[in-house]
Amino acid sequence: MSVPPESVVPPPSAGPAGPTDMPAADERQWALFAHLSSLLGCIITGAWFGWGCFLGPLIIWLVKKDTMPFVNDQAKEALNFNITVAIIGFALMLLTLITFGLGVFIAIPVGIVVGVGWLVFTIIAGIRANEGVRYRYPFTLRLIK
Template identity: 30%
Template sequence: MSEPLSKHEKNLSAAIHASTFSRFFVPFGNLLLPLVLWLANKNDSPFVDYNGKQALNFQISLILYSVVLGALSIPFFFGFFPELFNHGFMGWGDWGHFNGPNFNFDWDDFPFRRIWPLGFAGLIPVALFIVNVVYTILATLRTNEGQTFKYPITINFIK
């Protein structure tokens, strides 16, 4: 049987998970601070080593998902906005010499069919943010109790 975890190991593992919230204060703090804590203490305890890898893999995975989903939303963004300014539904092409712009909306031509992907693409980062906050709090609480925690949707970059 393995020896019980010390309070220091539990607290350090919880601190590694909680340190990912440093992203709100330091750019890339969600990677830097857990990486420093993990590298400094990974040889002291297998529990700390496991939790450091979990926290870093989860943060790297979320960054990767954000980049990929952001890149996938670019065609929707550029597919909508050229119509907005190039004689689209706002009538920018109808400028008269003395009349000024024509701001009459033609609701029949309004491109709702192209707005829904923008709305969907805007919800994805919100969902990733909520997943990040919820699972980081759960991981912090569980590791502080001495339990192992495995994040969902995580790619194991660090093994």
């Protein structure tokens, strides 16, 4: 028994069916800058417990948040992650001061682990943002919504 031609559903076409979710190249580049600018901020400020890390993402977010939705999302994500790292750095410094220096035996190993994790996650986020993927950092306080 044959099927009438009008009841056969055509296969999906190989061409674009509509607008894609891929951000434009300039949006991807600005999102990459939002993530990697935290590296520059830490280099400029001397990596003082993560204090300069959030300045680059903050500036990019404030400048581009209204014109580029992908950059808005990724700069907020980078800003939240770097604020979290700065809070951890402040807590480690406070621990060292409160314990009159004895907390340094905890602060240094934890600081090294946090610093290496920060570096690795920042590089991964930059690569993923350049690919057009909305990256979410693990262990991040979402303070800026």
